[in-house]
Structure formats: C-alpha cells, structure tokens
Amino acid sequence: MELFTVADIPEIEPGDDLAAIIADRADLRADDVVCVASTVVSKAEGRIADLADFPAGPRAREIxxxxxxxxxxxxxxRFAQAVLEESVDLLMEAPFLLTETRFGHIGVNAGIDRSNVPDGDLLLLPKRPSESAARIADGLPTDSVVITDTCGRPFRYGQRGVAIGWDGLPASRDWRGQRDRDGREMGVTVQNVIDELAAAANLVAGEGAGGTPAVVARDFEFGDLPGSDNHFREIEGDYVRQALRGWSYQAGGEA
Amino acid sequence: MELFTVADIPEIEPGDDLAAIIADRADLRADDVVCVASTVVSKAEGRIADLADFPAGPRAREIxxxxxxxxxxxxxxRFAQAVLEESVDLLMEAPFLLTETRFGHIGVNAGIDRSNVPDGDLLLLPKRPSESAARIADGLPTDSVVITDTCGRPFRYGQRGVAIGWDGLPASRDWRGQRDRDGREMGVTVQNVIDELAAAANLVAGEGAGGTPAVVARDFEFGDLPGSDNHFREIEGDYVRQALRGWSYQAGGEA
Ligand SMILES: Nc1nc2c(ncn2[C@@H]2O[C@H](COP(=O)(O)OP(=O)(O)O)[C@@H](O)[C@H]2O)c(=O)[nH]1
Ligand SMILES: Nc1nc2c(ncn2[C@@H]2O[C@H](COP(=O)(O)OP(=O)(O)O)[C@@H](O)[C@H]2O)c(=O)[nH]1
Ligand SMILES: [Mn+2]
Ligand SMILES: [Mn+2]
Ligand SMILES: [Mn+2]
Ligand SMILES: [Mn+2]
Structure with missing residues (x-):
C-alpha cells in the first residue's frame, strides 16, 4: 500500500469543488481511497462561523x-453555545466539553477547530460527513472517500487521525467466522479500516501549515471479507460512555 | 510513504531470533520503521501459557x-487469574475485564490472545514491549521498531492497530508552538505517530491466517519537530479512567 499527498491544493473557499480540485492534481485510479481532511470539507461547505453567530443561552453561560x-x-x-448547537448529547461538561455530534462522532468541543481557519473564528465539522464523502466521490475517478479529523481519546496520549465520514467502502471488515492460523474460528475481530486509513493518512498530511489536506491510499486491499458500516458505537455496550453519565468533574480531585 | 509486508515468515517459536528472521526476508533501509505484531514477539519470547499455569485465587473466582x-x-x-497476574490495575471487571498492563497499556483481558496461538492456550503480551522493540532493532539495519496489537476502544466501533512498544523513534510529534496556515500558534496538537503507524501496518497485516506479522513503513518522515515518549495517558487528566472508578456494571441497565 502506498500513501501520498495531493500537491498544490489552494486555500479552500466556500463553494469550491473539492473533487475537481483533487482530481486535477492527482492521477487517481479507480481503486484508490482518497482521504480528505474535514478542515477543507468544512471550508468548501461554508462551515466557517463567527462567535457572533452563536448568542449564548443560559446553558452555555452556565458551562x-x-x-x-x-x-x-x-x-x-458563545463558544459553548456553538458546541451545544453542534451536538446532540453532552458526555462531559468539565473540565472540557465532550459531546456527540449530529452524525454520531464523539469529540472534544464537537470537533470545532480554530486552527488553519482564515477569516471566521470557528470552523465547524461538516454537517453530515458521509454525505460529503459521497458528493466528493461523485466527482472523482474513484468511489472510495474517507473524511478525516484529528482527535484525542481516552487512555492513550496524543491525538491521531480518525474517520468521521466515508463512502464507497465499508467502515469495517469482519473477520468473524474466519479461521486463524490454528484453524480456530476467530470470535471478536471486527477491524475498523476507515479509522486505520485515516490514521495512516494523517501520518503524511500532518497537522501544521503543510497544506496537504488530501491523501491517496493506493493498493489498499479490503480483501474478500464481509464489511459493515458500523463505525460509532451504540450506547448499549459502550460502558465508558455509560460511566461518564454518572460522573462529574471535581476540581482538585477525582469524582 | 509505502507499507509492505515481510513475506514468508515461518511459524514463530520460543527462542526464535525475530530480527534475523525479518532481516533475511526484507531488504531494509536505515530509515524504515518496522512494525511487528505482538503475537510473534510473544511467541519468540516464550509468552505462551496454559490455563493450568494460573491456579485461581479468591479474586479470580469472584470475577x-x-x-x-x-x-x-x-x-x-484461571483465565481471570491470568489477566489479574498480567495487570497492575483493574478498570472494569464486568461485563469484561479492562486492565492496565505492567507497561501501562489499557486493554481488554490484558491483551491476552487466544487467536493464532498453537499449542498453549494463551498468548500473553510481551512483558515490556519497548524493550522487545529495542532488542529487535538491535538486530536490524534500521533503528525504528514499533510493536503492535489490535484492540477496541470507547466510543468507536471495531478494533484497530495500536502501538504497545517502540524504540528508535519518538512516540509522538509535537506541533505545539508551530504556526498554522493562518499564522496562529497551534495550541494542543500532539500527534501520536506510533499509534498511527500501527494502524497503518494493521491495514496490510490483517487479522487472520495471513501470516504477515511484520510490516515495513518506508519513507515515513517524522519531520523537523520535537518528539516525546508520552504514549499512555497519566491518570491525572484521563477523566474517562477516573469515571470508570466510580462506575460498576449493572445487568439489564446502566449504572
Ligand atoms: N492546501 C490547503 N491545505 C489546508 C487547508 N486547510 C487546512 N489545510 C491542511 O490540511 C491538513 C490538515 O489540517 P487540519 O487543520 O489538521 O485538519 P483536521 O485534521 O481535519 O482538523 C494540514 O496539512 C493543513 O495545512 C486549505 O484550505 N488548503
Ligand atoms: N508468519 C507468521 N504469521 C503469524 C504468526 N502468528 C501470527 N501471525 C500473523 O500475524 C498477523 C497478526 O496476528 P494477530 O493475531 O492479529 O496479532 P496481534 O494483532 O498482535 O494480536 C496475522 O496476519 C497472523 O496471521 C506466526 O507465528 N508466523
Ligand atoms: Mn479538526
Ligand atoms: Mn489534523
Ligand atoms: Mn493481540
Ligand atoms: Mn491483530
């Protein structure tokens, strides 16, 4: 498998045709997976906002x-208000906001970015990133598009690339029922390949001013395995999420 | 960046010289990062065990x-006993065991595997995977080795590759203090590159009987940025981990 960036992408503006911009700059093949940073998807979709767009209500002021x-x-x-408006569930309100976005992704501050954003104060995540992925795929010579973001996670230090939207390939490949090297049936292994593709893409895209928001994954082989579009956990079975419901931050100590 | 598997690795046995086995089968370059599945590191290190090796005590029987x-x-x-012996902290005891291993990694069942294991019942994770990485790197023409495992995580469906040990490269690269495209200083971005490398490697290694436990990442550029060896979160600041302390599973509903 090869991963390479798409060179010379300009600063993306609202209304830009991202697919055309990418297709013009990369010699894409039908089985490439194109990973696009949410930042530029949001810019193209006009998801730039000002704090003034979010007059704060009582809940935002309390937070x-x-x-x-x-x-x-x-x-x-007003920032808290923006996060609340971008979210459908609040998992933590202190010492930072952790929420579920409208499309099911859990992240700090609903994934609202203040880096790599000109003009506006805030860059909101795409409204429905899998729909964005489908639109971009429509304009490319490949079917497979993954929309990525960078975020932190429990237990492990630092941030890594994750998929927040996808189209043209399944989110996961399912090894259940396959035999392992010892002939045993594998019980529990569902591999989330779009998150792994997003992590791989992030290695070459980077976080800074590099200007490489589109990465091509070439010769990735999904293999002859069943796929599924499960990507964000259901709450039933997400015990960490359930645990957060009973928890609240207490300054200077643990709850 | 390119990712390719090392072909024709045999079934690994206790005492095998993994570095020699890999070096013989890949034309490695000095700046390659070699990602090795913990499974084969454990096999080489003789970390195969039988349930009979873990006579259960009261706590294991209770669990x-x-x-x-x-x-x-x-x-x-006896399986619960094995998990407890491999762990230094118990984060969840039901409906599955989530623990901190001796080297700081948090995973289900202390990462003990029952897939791709011949003979013994259990395959324990390497004792100190970063030391394993250093030993393997010693025998390779490259300095950079990442030991990987596959595991699940909160909030997101499915499993993905993660790094559990590393040597010869920093765990994370630090973008703090760099300027973004708008000239703003980036506040919070520490990118965990070894987890991203492990995820990328997992895409080509797969989970099944494929027999490709070693993956070479070629032309990965760390870049001229500071690195750090932070990889597993400190408990202070890991609010999810703190929340789990106050939580316990209740059948048929949420705590
Ligand atoms: N060419 C170009 N690159 C951009 C633009 N916006 C962001 N980038 C680059 O895209 C990459 C990812 O940006 P980042 O802010 O980390 O996106 P996120 O991970 O989706 O939040 C970085 O290399 C940025 O320099 C843009 O409008 N044009
Ligand atoms: N050649 C070879 N491949 C192995 C051996 N053990 C496991 N594998 C392969 O290594 C890869 C990773 O195995 P897995 O059990 O998922 O390892 P884990 O992710 O570290 O738990 C799969 O492609 C397995 O087929 C072995 O002893 N020899
Ligand atoms: Mn972002
Ligand atoms: Mn990013
Ligand atoms: Mn494993
Ligand atoms: Mn695996």
Missing amino acids: ADRLAAITGEEKDP | ADRLAAITGEEKDP
Whole structure:
C-alpha cells in the first residue's frame, strides 16, 4: 500500500469543488481511497462561523462560567453555545466539553477547530460527513472517500487521525467466522479500516501549515471479507460512555 | 510513504531470533520503521501459557462467577487469574475485564490472545514491549521498531492497530508552538505517530491466517519537530479512567 499527498491544493473557499480540485492534481485510479481532511470539507461547505453567530443561552453561560472557574481563564459563552448547537448529547461538561455530534462522532468541543481557519473564528465539522464523502466521490475517478479529523481519546496520549465520514467502502471488515492460523474460528475481530486509513493518512498530511489536506491510499486491499458500516458505537455496550453519565468533574480531585 | 509486508515468515517459536528472521526476508533501509505484531514477539519470547499455569485465587473466582452470572456462560477462573497476574490495575471487571498492563497499556483481558496461538492456550503480551522493540532493532539495519496489537476502544466501533512498544523513534510529534496556515500558534496538537503507524501496518497485516506479522513503513518522515515518549495517558487528566472508578456494571441497565 502506498500513501501520498495531493500537491498544490489552494486555500479552500466556500463553494469550491473539492473533487475537481483533487482530481486535477492527482492521477487517481479507480481503486484508490482518497482521504480528505474535514478542515477543507468544512471550508468548501461554508462551515466557517463567527462567535457572533452563536448568542449564548443560559446553558452555555452556565458551562462557560464553570469552565472559567475551573481553569481560571475567561471563557466565551458563545463558544459553548456553538458546541451545544453542534451536538446532540453532552458526555462531559468539565473540565472540557465532550459531546456527540449530529452524525454520531464523539469529540472534544464537537470537533470545532480554530486552527488553519482564515477569516471566521470557528470552523465547524461538516454537517453530515458521509454525505460529503459521497458528493466528493461523485466527482472523482474513484468511489472510495474517507473524511478525516484529528482527535484525542481516552487512555492513550496524543491525538491521531480518525474517520468521521466515508463512502464507497465499508467502515469495517469482519473477520468473524474466519479461521486463524490454528484453524480456530476467530470470535471478536471486527477491524475498523476507515479509522486505520485515516490514521495512516494523517501520518503524511500532518497537522501544521503543510497544506496537504488530501491523501491517496493506493493498493489498499479490503480483501474478500464481509464489511459493515458500523463505525460509532451504540450506547448499549459502550460502558465508558455509560460511566461518564454518572460522573462529574471535581476540581482538585477525582469524582 | 509505502507499507509492505515481510513475506514468508515461518511459524514463530520460543527462542526464535525475530530480527534475523525479518532481516533475511526484507531488504531494509536505515530509515524504515518496522512494525511487528505482538503475537510473534510473544511467541519468540516464550509468552505462551496454559490455563493450568494460573491456579485461581479468591479474586479470580469472584470475577469469573460474576461474569458467568452476567453472560450465562461458564467462565474459567484461571483465565481471570491470568489477566489479574498480567495487570497492575483493574478498570472494569464486568461485563469484561479492562486492565492496565505492567507497561501501562489499557486493554481488554490484558491483551491476552487466544487467536493464532498453537499449542498453549494463551498468548500473553510481551512483558515490556519497548524493550522487545529495542532488542529487535538491535538486530536490524534500521533503528525504528514499533510493536503492535489490535484492540477496541470507547466510543468507536471495531478494533484497530495500536502501538504497545517502540524504540528508535519518538512516540509522538509535537506541533505545539508551530504556526498554522493562518499564522496562529497551534495550541494542543500532539500527534501520536506510533499509534498511527500501527494502524497503518494493521491495514496490510490483517487479522487472520495471513501470516504477515511484520510490516515495513518506508519513507515515513517524522519531520523537523520535537518528539516525546508520552504514549499512555497519566491518570491525572484521563477523566474517562477516573469515571470508570466510580462506575460498576449493572445487568439489564446502566449504572
Ligand atoms: N492546501 C490547503 N491545505 C489546508 C487547508 N486547510 C487546512 N489545510 C491542511 O490540511 C491538513 C490538515 O489540517 P487540519 O487543520 O489538521 O485538519 P483536521 O485534521 O481535519 O482538523 C494540514 O496539512 C493543513 O495545512 C486549505 O484550505 N488548503
Ligand atoms: N508468519 C507468521 N504469521 C503469524 C504468526 N502468528 C501470527 N501471525 C500473523 O500475524 C498477523 C497478526 O496476528 P494477530 O493475531 O492479529 O496479532 P496481534 O494483532 O498482535 O494480536 C496475522 O496476519 C497472523 O496471521 C506466526 O507465528 N508466523
Ligand atoms: Mn479538526
Ligand atoms: Mn489534523
Ligand atoms: Mn493481540
Ligand atoms: Mn491483530
């Protein structure tokens, strides 16, 4: 498998045709997987916003006040308002906001970015990234598109690339029922390949001013295995998520 | 960046010289990163065990009884004993065991595998995978080795490759202080590259009987950025881990 960046992508503006911009700059093959950073998808879709677009309500003010008290820094309640409006569930409200976005992804601040954003204050995630992926795939000589973001996670230090939307390939490949090297049936192994593709793409795209928001994964072989589009966990079975419901942050110590 | 598997690796046995086996089968370059599945590291290090090696004590019997009651399946208390012996902290005891291994990794059943294991019943993770990585790197024409495993995670469906040990490259690259495309200083971005490399390697290694436990990542550029060896989170700041302390599973509903 090979991973390479698409060179010379300009600064993306609302209304830009990302598929055309990518297709013009890469000699794509039908079985390539194109990984596109959510940042540029959001820019193309006009998901740039100002704090002024989010006049804060009581809940956002309560959250911002509490975060200000915890961190000792001033917190703009309009940012909390933006996060709430971009979310359908609040998993943690302190010492940072962890939410479920409208499309099921769990991330800090609903994935709203303040890096690599010109003009506006805020860059919201694409509204429905799998629909974005399908639209981009439509304009490319390949069917397979993964929309990526970078985020942190429990237990493990640092951030890594993840998939937040996809089209043209299954999210996971299912090894259940296959035989292992010892002839035993494998019980539990569902491999989330779009997250692995997003992580791989992030290695070559980087986080900085590099200007490489599109990465091509060439010669990835899904293999002759069943696939599924399960990607975000159901709450039933997500015990960590359930545990967070009974927890709340207490400054200076553990709950 | 290119990712390719090392072909024709035999079934690994205790005492095998993994570095020699890999070096013989791949034309490695000095800046390659070699990703090795923990399975074969464990086999080479003789980390194969039988359930009989783990006579169950009271705690293991309590855990197994509770799991049996929850799942309606018989549970061998010796397996719980093995997990406890391989662990330094127990984060969840039901409906499955989630623990911290001696080297700081958090995983289900302390990462003990029953797939792709001949003879013995159990394959324990390498004792100190970063030391394994250093030993393997010693025998290779490259310095950079990542030991991988496959595991699940909160919030997101399916499993993906992660790094559990590494040597010769930093775990993370640090973008803090760099300027983004808009000239703004990036605040929080530490990119865990070894986890991303492990995920990428897993895409080509697969989970089944493929027999490709070693993957070469060629032309990965770390770049001129500071690195760090932080990889597993400290508990302070790991709010999910703190939340699990106050939680316990209740059958048929949420805690
Ligand atoms: N060419 C180009 N690159 C961009 C643009 N916006 C962001 N990038 C690059 O895209 C990559 C990913 O950006 P990042 O902000 O980390 O996106 P995220 O991971 O989706 O949040 C980096 O290499 C950025 O320099 C853009 O408008 N044009
Ligand atoms: N050649 C060879 N391949 C192995 C051996 N053991 C496991 N594998 C392969 O290594 C890959 C990873 O195995 P897996 O059990 O998923 O390892 P884990 O992810 O580290 O738990 C699969 O392609 C297996 O077929 C072995 O002893 N020899
Ligand atoms: Mn982002
Ligand atoms: Mn990023
Ligand atoms: Mn394993
Ligand atoms: Mn595996």
